Amino acid sequence: MFSPTPLMDDELYLEPSERFISRIGILTSGGDSQGMNAALRAVVRAGLHAGLQVYAISEGYQGMVQGGASIRRMAWHHVGGIMQHGGTFIGSARSSEFYTRPGRRQAALNLLRHGIEGLVVIGGDGSLTGANLFQQEWRVLLHELVQEGQLTQAEADAHPYIGLVGMVGSIDNDMFGSDMTIGADTALHRIVEAVDSIASTATSHQRTFIVEVMGRNCGYLALMASLATGANWVLIPENPPEQGWEDAMCEIIRAGRGTGRRHSIIIIAEGAIDRSGKLITSDYVRQVLTQRLREDTRVTILGHVQRGGAPSAFDRTMPTLLGYAAVRQLLRSAPGSEPQLIGMRNNRIRISPLMENIRKTQRVAELIKEQRYEQAMEMRGRGFVEAYQILRTLLRAQPRPPQSGQRQLRLLIMHADGPAPGMNTAVRAAVRLGLDKGHTMLAARDGISGLAQGDLAEIKWTDVHGWVSRGGAELGANRHATQAHEYALIAEHLRAQRVDGLLIIGGEMGYRFAYELHERRELFAEFKLPIICLPASINNDLPGTEVTIGADTALNTIQNNLDKLKEAALAARRCFVAEVMGYDCGYLALMAGLATGAERVYIPEEGITLDDLRRTVDLLVKGFQNGKRVGLIVRSERADLYYTTDFVATLLEREGGGELSVRRMILGNTQQGGRPSPYDRIQATRLAAKALDFLIQQILQGESGIGGIGRWEGKIQYTDLRDLPALMQPNAQRPRIQPWLNLRRVAQAMAEEPA
Numbered sequence: 001m002f003s004p005t006p007l008m009d010d011e012l013y014l015e016p017s018e019r020f021i022s023r024i025g026i027l028t029s030g031g032d033s034q035g036m037n038a039a040l041r042a043v044v045r046a047g048l049h050a051g052l053q054v055y056a057i058s059e060g061y062q063g064m065v066q067g068g069a070s071i072r073r074m075a076w077h078h079v080g081g082i083m084q085h086g087g088t089f090i091g092s093a094r095s096s097e098f099y100t101r102p103g104r105r106q107a108a109l110n111l112l113r114h115g116i117e118g119l120v121v122i123g124g125d126g127s128l129t130g131a132n133l134f135q136q137e138w139r140v141l142l143h144e145l146v147q148e149g150q151l152t153q154a155e156a157d158a159h160p161y162i163g164l165v166g167m168v169g170s171i172d173n174d175m176f177g178s179d180m181t182i183g184a185d186t187a188l189h190r191i192v193e194a195v196d197s198i199a200s201t202a203t204s205h206q207r208t209f210i211v212e213v214m215g216r217n218c219g220y221l222a223l224m225a226s227l228a229t230g231a232n233w234v235l236i237p238e239n240p241p242e243q244g245w246e247d248a249m250c251e252i253i254r255a256g257r258g259t260g261r262r263h264s265i266i267i268i269a270e271g272a273i274d275r276s277g278k279l280i281t282s283d284y285v286r287q288v289l290t291q292r293l294r295e296d297t298r299v300t301i302l303g304h305v306q307r308g309g310a311p312s313a314f315d316r317t318m319p320t321l322l323g324y325a326a327v328r329q330l331l332r333s334a335p336g337s338e339p340q341l342i343g344m345r346n347n348r349i350r351i352s353p354l355m356e357n358i359r360k361t362q363r364v365a366e367l368i369k370e371q372r373y374e375q376a377m378e379m380r381g382r383g384f385v386e387a388y389q390i391l392r393t394l395l396r397a398q399p400r401p402p403q404s405g406q407r408q409l410r411l412l413i414m415h416a417d418g419p420a421p422g423m424n425t426a427v428r429a430a431v432r433l434g435l436d437k438g439h440t441m442l443a444a445r446d447g448i449s450g451l452a453q454g455d456l457a458e459i460k461w462t463d464v465h466g467w468v469s470r471g472g473a474e475l476g477a478n479r480h481a482t483q484a485h486e487y488a489l490i491a492e493h494l495r496a497q498r499v500d501g502l503l504i505i506g507g508e509m510g511y512r513f514a515y516e517l518h519e520r521r522e523l524f525a526e527f528k529l530p531i532i533c534l535p536a537s538i539n540n541d542l543p544g545t546e547v548t549i550g551a552d553t554a555l556n557t558i559q560n561n562l563d564k565l566k567e568a569a570l571a572a573r574r575c576f577v578a579e580v581m582g583y584d585c586g587y588l589a590l591m592a593g594l595a596t597g598a599e600r601v602y603i604p605e606e607g608i609t610l611d612d613l614r615r616t617v618d619l620l621v622k623g624f625q626n627g628k629r630v631g632l633i634v635r636s637e638r639a640d641l642y643y644t645t646d647f648v649a650t651l652l653e654r655e656g657g658g659e660l661s662v663r664r665m666i667l668g669n670t671q672q673g674g675r676p677s678p679y680d681r682i683q684a685t686r687l688a689a690k691a692l693d694f695l696i697q698q699i700l701q702g703e704s705g706i707g708g709i710g711r712w713e714g715k716i717q718y719t720d721l722r723d724l725p726a727l728m729q730p731n732a733q734r735p736r737i738q739p740w741l742n743l744r745r746v747a748q749a750m751a752e753e754p755a
Helices: 036-049 061-065 101-113 127-136 136-150 153-160 182-206 221-227 245-258 282-291 303-307 314-332 354-369 373-380 382-394 422-435 448-453 486-496 506-520 551-572 587-596 608-626 644-657 668-672 678-701 738-752
Strands: 023-028 051-056 071-073 118-123 163-168 209-212 231-236 262-270 295-299 340-345 346-354 409-415 440-444 456-458 501-508 531-535 572-582 600-602 630-636 662-666 706-712 713-720
Touching: 023 061, 036 051, 036 118, 036 314, 036 738, 051 061, 061 101, 061 127, 061 209, 101 127, 101 136, 118 127, 118 314, 127 136, 127 163, 127 354, 136 153, 136 587, 163 314, 163 354, 182 209, 182 221, 182 262, 182 295, 182 303, 182 314, 209 221, 209 282, 209 662, 221 231, 221 262, 221 382, 221 678, 231 245, 245 262, 245 282, 262 282, 282 295, 314 340, 314 346, 314 587, 314 738, 340 354, 346 456, 354 373, 373 382, 373 448, 373 531, 373 572, 373 706, 382 422, 382 678, 409 448, 409 506, 409 678, 422 440, 422 501, 422 678, 440 448, 448 662, 486 506, 501 678, 506 531, 531 678, 551 572, 551 587, 551 662, 551 668, 572 587, 572 644, 587 600, 587 630, 587 738, 600 608, 600 738, 608 630, 608 644, 630 644, 644 662, 678 706, 678 713
Parallel strands: 023 051, 023 118, 118 163, 163 340, 209 262, 209 295, 231 262, 409 440, 409 501, 501 531, 531 706, 572 630, 572 662, 600 630
Antiparallel strands: 051 071, 340 346, 440 456, 706 713
8 A cells, every 4th residue: 555645765856967868758648547737747847947848748649740739848837737637738649650650750750850858658558668669669760760861860860869757647556666656546536435425325225336446457446445435345356256256245235234234335346357257247246136135236337537536635746756756767867778667666756667567567467367366466565465355354244253262352442632534444443353353342432531531341343334434533532631640540440341452543642641651560550561553643743654544634635725725816816825734743734735836835844934935925926927826835833933824924915015915724623624535544444454463462472562553665564662752853743753854855846936
């Protein structure tokens, strides 16, 4: 599973010592996907910052063959305001001409007429394979053009090489070389939103809905959507169901009805097959349920709605970083070097050989066709396999009975600190996975205060039905600071309930509470039990994880609101100063600025100086004088004690010389609300599964450590919290290590037009 904050290593920021390219072209080819515009904007602006001339090639390879007006030089303002739109600003088309030798020869001539020496291609494996062929044939194509008299030998000799880098635009997320492809996260948003809506009407009428999603050879969307929506059955091409699956599916649906569940959801990938390779259609599944269970069953085929709409925050930030890295890679590529794919692996922007990744991608489809499903699943990666295994448990209508002779543990779940979207999802996963392992699950109501008052009770399988998509915190969450006398009460209640292990889902206060319990173990023997913390905070301000549960939802909420502000500002030629949450951490502000194209971002890690404000005024005034119609400044709530949001807005308008009409907006607690995003649901589920495994393992081994479970460099890992103060920034509520801070340089490059 990806992280919503892809990071860049320092070497990708370095300028190359020697350049072989001065003009580059960019095109989008094949099916469109949300986020392509963000990649286009990044390539154009990163190229201009590097002193390059950048050309956009309209309608993909067809525009390259046609030439003329289809290839146009881009200026800074040409890509302003396009990031929030779906599709591709420069168009995409499938070109039969480009797949002929004369067509590619004409395309090469058109590129030479504009002096283009490097290409950035955004598309699927077919489009990228065509680009690779074009680069391999380049010298031969030029030789043929010389023979035809359309080029002189001197012109051909001056351009013996064309550089090539690729980015994957595909909602299916089916390409090697990148954990996520451009558009996949937004498509997942569309699917989850649709299934959430369908579940409401299905509940009203006690119906079963079959939802068909895209994915001809890849079940990523179907699998992750099932995990994120609490679907009752899933069918994917990589792991077809065993023979007789129809009976198993019907039994799951029948058993769910028996527990009082009023609706059922089945998600099927368009390429789903059975073990013999025969296609399983959504209509066949409907017939099975209708005939065998007499279920009121409906089919919804989502189709191209999955490709449409505004891109998610991730599908703006990741393509921005990919586009920036693509330009840097072209500048470094030596003549004759192998084309590279720019992708994201283990939460870092990575560069790898293009054709090697295409061959691996095509190999999965071959394995599926050969019915070697186990190998196909392995090639999808560890995260894909783990998600499938977790889903198999969560699909059950009831937990499996405990095994004979098994030690049944008593595990307590609670919240601490403020609410964060995804908390309920984590509780649901932990409860059901724990019950399925044969253990007793307990829950404390109202966080630390409820624990001190003894408000503890068993929580059953059906108690958490429907929690996967709920915002807020059903168990209750508050920022209650533990009083000295309450530790004795907490110890008493832990002893009375015979608690073997504690799972805390929350923010900095939850981590600190776990640390305080550990510090008091010599006073209270009841605190000598393993404690695991699950990071849930919209501020992303906890150690041992690159992103916390709830931060992605908050970021998408901020982005949606700022998009609306920019639309309102556009009509009135106005600048907005928007204040976002974050406490002492500027994560939300920086990522929101990157996702919305803000001119300036102010964060606590940097503070605000008078010189910063002067530069901001100059930047905005110059922009509005040159025709700019909208400006956006994002300020983290604790960026500076004195330069408040009101002060910044007043200063900008006062010093703007009549060019700026400035308004302020404080987004407030809307950032904590709403249904969790698909990422926050999936991460909450996977982290809860791993946290539960760690907790049970420690208990059975007689250990009593305290730690946090988080995602770091793409891997779920355990962080020892016995020395929590050393992991946190002194006098600030944020961790010492914040790897996302290096993205400030990209945000600045995207916002400031070079002289």
